[in-house]
Amino acid sequence: MKTFFYPRLAASGMIKNKRMYLPFILTCTGMVMMFYIIIYLAVSSVLDKLIGAETLRQMFALGSWVIAVFAAIFLFYTNSFLIKRRKKEFGLYNILGMGKRNIARILFWETVITAVVSVIAGLVAGIAFSKFAELGMVNIMHGEVSYDLSVSFVAVLRSVEVFGVIFLLLLCNSIRQVRFSSAVSLLRSENAGEKPPKGNWLFGICGALLLLGAYYISATIENPLAALMVFFVAVLMVIVGTYLLMISGSVIFCRLLQKDKRYYYRSNHFVSVSSMVYRMKRNGAGLASICILATMVLVMMASTTCLYFGEEDSVLTRYPRDINLEFQFDDLSDFSDEHTETLKNGVYEELKAKNVLLRNDYRYRVATFYGVVDGNTVDVDPTNISDTDFMNSAYVFRFIPLADYNELMGTDEVLADGEALLYSHRTNYNADEVSFKNGETFRIKKKLDALTGGSETAMDVISTITLVVPNLESSLRRLDGIANFNGDSLLQKKWICSFDTGMDPEGQIALYHDLTETLRRDPSSSVKLGYKSVYISSQEFEKNDFYGLFGALFYLGIILSLAFIVAAVLIIYYKQISEGYEDQARFLIMQKVGMTKPEIRASINSQLLTVFFLPLLLAVLHVTFAFPIIRKILLMFNLNNARLFASTTLLTVAVFALFYTAVYRLTSNAYYKIVSGLGGDR
């Protein structure tokens, strides 16, 4: 019998504290499950049938590490609540003559029980759900579905390894904590006296300034490339700012409330404000963490959902027709009407030979180059353009000949020499002139609202200005000399030809491969038709590619969000439960002094509401201000649908808030039960 003494002591201790242990075991189970599923997907054979399998595997592998690291940090955090709670019991054992060694044995068995139960449960749940996860993923990525259930031993092994290590670390940490404290301090650890907190103005102000700075960056950033560069700086500022603000800003705020006698000395504010000061000091970090987690979930969900559902959109913007051909020339003389005509005839012949019926086809010549804009002058000399200029004020300039424009848009605009039509994309060009340094000056005759075949510009991260000019060749001749880097012209000369085919997706992809063979791979075509190289793109092909990439992102977004949500929820739960035990005595006193049950309930509600919804509110504020910068970054994925992004953001916030409220209810009930449950209660 004696051999089972410690396991039984451990088990009974856990059962007695089930309010603390059950959520902990559930969390561990959840983490194991998610870890297993991600590894399972990473090694799943289903991936092979999807486009971009290698990218997906890498992403899932990365995702599995994120989950593992996150699980380790998070389980440490929650375990600290457990240890804090059990210390008193261990102190008692210690005083009753049980050595630290024996306590360590109890801890050992507790960890073993927790580990075995949660790893087994997690694996069972993981295996059960992995098929759903796989089906979900295949569905999201528009792949082929198979229905046989399989168990991945690699995934099982990896899960057991990773979580085995995590639990071992947890055990070491627990033992360390018990080892280095005396019996009396163990006994008292839960109600050690505490100084009232003082808000640190400097920290509070710094926090607020950091947040405002990050918000300002996000709200004012114009250039998507620059946005990507500063995004991580802004994220860091928000994280630090949130911690500072939550930890000391909130204490300062409560102190100010306390100064207002008429507000403070009201029965519904009195208790909550004063205990909030304490709560904030101890929980500032926790609240900030919840806030950051919530923000991460919201941003991740909103942007991955937006990417996924917006991909159709973005493919269409990027590739307006089924097939797009971009022929590149070396020499300006290739831009002549005659040469263009020859090329057109050659290409159309080729397509006819392949039995392609062209629909909605359009063609135009275009020359592109970079320039830095200062007022109304444009410098195109690459030696004058620094990297910072490039980030902040570089534009892509496109020149289209008037004839091609008129054909493209079905108009009959007329331009005199030195006149131009201007179309700006992702920017507003306000001057009436465009003056190229050491080159021509164009008077803007008209600003255009639309331009077919934005395909090329939509791709660019950088703002684009398109000029429709009366005489392309002569205009370019001077620029070609300036936009020159070590003898290489930076002027790109292209003839673009796009068309629909009326074929089914398979046919389109087949045509795409066929054209790649004949026009791209076969050098004789380029010589025959007279071009340097060609870039071929197919809407359908790109779509599949996008589905692969964004589908995986979306999927990973969902799984990671789930992990973060679970974490946020548990942080809150443990916070409230452990505070509940500490508050028991406090509320007992208040009852004796004459606080009624409804008053206690009201006071608990107002405190919980703040503790719960303050982080959520701040998170929503963060997301609101993150919106502009993320929108800029999404532009790089060709996603320019502000309404879609706004609605996915709103939807995510709504779903999250709903879920959050449900957890709030559960926690508040558990807390109330603890606080009002003990003695003297009438």
Place this chain on the structure above:
Amino acid sequence: MSILEVRGVEKIYSTRIGGSKVRALRNVCFAVEPGEYVAIMGESGSGKTTLLNIIAALDKPTNGTVILDGRDIGGIKESEIAAFRRDNLGFVFQEFNLLDTFTIEDNIYLPLVLAKKGYALMRDRLIPIADRLGISGILKKYPYEVSGGQKQRAAVARAMITEPRLILADEPTGALDSRASDELLRLFADVNEAGQTVLMVTHSVKAASVSRRVLFIKDGEVFHQLYRGDDTSEQFYQKISDTLTLLATGGQIK
């Protein structure tokens, strides 16, 4: 008319398992007149804390009635009981029961804030009380910053600020050293002199000897009572002490 009348109060606890019954109080009867200072004495387990809880409406008697200022406590609605307690009774506990999240001042205000009184009124009431109890200097401090005696005086101030009909004190000197105890007892005497009715539960002879009347409880019954009359507290101390000895040795009291 009496401020407090306890009539035939009986309290029976059933143990959780098996349902065997323990009688903590049996047929307790006594009355407290306005301005009295009554001490209830008894050993641990004699039922004195149960009695105090019943008087404070923190617990319900199995039988009998408690009438406070002409009102039967048993007849007060569940929802009003806390408010009733707040308005009519002041509490002083052995372990002070100050909230560590409040300053001393706010701790004292607590019952008035719960009663939804304005700040000006609270302030007006606090100043003379704090003055009398000698805690004016520590009002802005937190409980952890002051001594046990000061904490208990703050607790007395909290009990008095509602101007209650009756102050109930449960072993108020239990957690204090002898000097702080003496000071506190002098305070109680002063407060009583000024007209405040006080009911104190204690097993300290010294604490009881400051009161005007002592009730002895043994095995759940009021066994005996002593009036101080014109005795000095030293003489009274002796009498109480003798009575306790008799009680403990099981001798008869005439």
